[in-house]
Amino acid sequence: MNKLEPILLLKSGQSLFGIELRYVREIVSDFPVFPLPAKLPHISHLALLRGTPYAVLNSEYFLQIEHKAMGRLVILIAQMAIFADEAVQSIPPEQLSRHENESELETSFVKQVVQYRNRIIPILDIQAILNDQPDFKFISI
Amino acid sequence: MGENIDSLLSELAELNENIYNSARDLKSAIEVNGNSVNITGELFRAFHTIKGLGGMSGFSSLSQFSHEVENLLDRIRKAEHPCTFKVVNLLILSTEIIDRFADSIRTIGTDAVEETVLNSFRRKLAEEMNATPVGNGKDSTQLDFLPPGLVRQLNDMELARLKENVRKNHPIYFLDVSFPFESFDTGLRKIQDGINRDGEIIATLPGEEAATDTHISFCLLLASPQPPEDIRELAPDTSVLTMIHEPFPQPDHKTTAPAPAPAPAPAQSSGDRTVKVQLKELDLLLQDMEEMAMVKNQIEATLAPLSSAGEIGHVAQQARFQLNVLEQRIASFQKRVIHYRMVPLASIFRRLESSTIRTAAELGKNIQLIFDDGNARVDKQITDALVEPLIHLLRNAVDHGIENPITRIKRGKPENGRIELTAYQQGSSVFIEIADDGEGMNTATLLKKALGSGLAEKKKKYSDNEILDFIFQPGFSTSKKITDISGRGVGMDVVQTELNKLGGTIRIQTTMGKGSHFYIQIPVTQAILPVFFISSGDTVLGIPSLFVKSIQPYEAGRCVYVQDQLYYRLNEEPFRAIHLPRLLGVDDLETDLRVVVQIRHFDQLFAFLVEDVIEEKEVTITPLKGKLSQLPLFSAICNFSAQSVGYILDVPQLISLLRGSHEQT
Incomplete structure (x- = not known):
């Protein structure tokens, strides 16, 4: 079983999710975001921060969180980014407990499901996302 | 990595590059039967320096290796070994071994090169050395035409060079030149440069007369194809040149070896008015400039809603003018940095x-x-x-x-x-x-x-x-x-x-x-590219201009489908075509194709059907990395405007897809 780590708690619409704090590089509020030239299931936009492009992850694909509007914040994680409306707080592991019915919410991109003050929080599996290599079948000439 | 190791590796890289350049010069000199003595001297010194550097830094294997090559060059310098293309190849191979030493020092901190590689080189070196053993055969070179006692004053190297020139029938001169003290160095250099153009100074010895308060003299033993009157011309007016020995006139040129061709000019030294800058520093500069261009775009977008009338409108217009100047400066700066990256x-x-x-x-x-x-x-x-x-x-x-x-x-x-x-x-x-x-x-x-x-x-x-x-x-x-x-x-x-x-x-x-x-x-560079921008739905795409042959208006009637494959007729010839919006999954009933971009890939032509061509311009591009490299058919992005980035199409990948699909038919 994975050891619990400090997380950054994020809010997107009405949903909460967490990212292990060691992966979080920066939280940015004023950023240019651009649509992609082709429709991809796992990347929703391109964010350009100080000249460096980042893939903005599609939270629906990775977390099943429906998020229609663009978030107000971009959270930079490893070489990627994800939208959120609010960075709630960072939480040390001792304040987190494992959710009993973890498998209910687990997907291949959710590392763990934890409980914090009676709220259930899925934690993104950043390594799994980094290793994910989707097969683009839509390209046919 | 320690600073000393960095410095050693940098010096090693420079010396290795010099060795390669000298080896190429040597090859050219051999091809034209030219004078190779200066080049072998340079090569000898380069290996000698590497030997010393290796010894001082505790890299004995590198030092030993250099010593072995140095031995061969020493024999060539002393004319005990012929300078051939095989020697040139050995020297070029030795640069590869030096690279391996440098790699090993850089990565594991020791000079450990695989024994098989070293032994293979040593075998070739030994074969070369044994091909002409030292002291084989009796040396019958006649030197009695020179003034008595001169030969005894020469060291081994000078004697070897003299014999080599005599064997090759090169005319030998022995001069005494007296210079005023204040200009002897420039005067001597003038003569040396004149001789080295097509000959060789074999030895510089003290002059026949003792130095006085005002003058100093030198004796020069040299080989040169130039006639005596031309040799005399080389001496400055302030000097006195006495010809102690000059070759006999040889009207029958058949008996004289062809004049050695001039040695290739040594590479020009860039002097010390240069600094070395890491490539990543230039990348950072480019990144900064790219960010400045984006900020400029954002200021432009901020100014856009201001009306052109009234005081504010006037200020906004002034600001726009200044932004145009800034844009030109940024572009010029980017080009300059790109130029620095070119080698x-x-x-x-x-x-x-x-x-x-x-x-x-x-x-x-x-x-x-x-x-x-x-x-x-x-x-x-x-x-x-x-x-x-x-x-x-x-x-x-x-x-x-x-x-x-x-x-x-x-x-x-x-x-x-x-x-x-x-x-x-x-x-x-x-x-x-x-x-x-x-x-x-x-x-x-x-x-x-x-x-x-x-x-x-x-x-x-x-x-x-x-x-x-x-x-x-x-x-x-x-x-x-x-x-x-x-x-x-x-x-x-x-x-x-x-x-x-x-x-x-x-x-x-x-x-x-x-x-x-x-x-x-x-x-020539991936950092800046001339690009044709085209619109595709809500996004802007870029096609590198190097692939674009022509741009023409689209005519739906020229599209032909053969076995489900789209072709477009240009000048009555059908070319394999791509409906770009459809390929990218952004087409709908509203999609209106208006332009055909003809793509050239060596001798093959393709047609890209697109909505609009916006403009062509040179842009700084940023390769797509990480998750973004999963974006198929695109290789990079560039700054297009405050509202959009340009996505650079990976044309070779598209063509490869086209050819692949053709093979499947």
């Missing part, structure tokens, strides 16, 4: 040549390797990334292309196989060609292999070009034996992939029995 292609020739010579030696093939001057300049990052693909192509040319010497002779070809590398710049592309006069490729054999490996289908018909394309498929190999050089089928696909990553492409032409010709096209 001549010749900077990688050393590694290419040493690897090719080694391969030929391992396979027992004789080759004549011809590289052009390598003046075409390419971005340093691209140049470095080109080394491995080019080495692979050259090694393949030796292994698969050039026949063994016996076969070549039987086929009426010269014993030495010829491999030629040429490079030239055209617009924003550099074209590199590698041609050999070997046996060429048999398309029937290639197709048989492709069928055997499941890459080709039995019932389909393939053109020669399509068959040649199988070479670039993973796992394709025609080699019957697996060796270190080839036969694993993991080569040409990697070559193509690496070139595609650089934004380049590769094509082959081959003629059975006559040889093969590889054509490579790469952009």
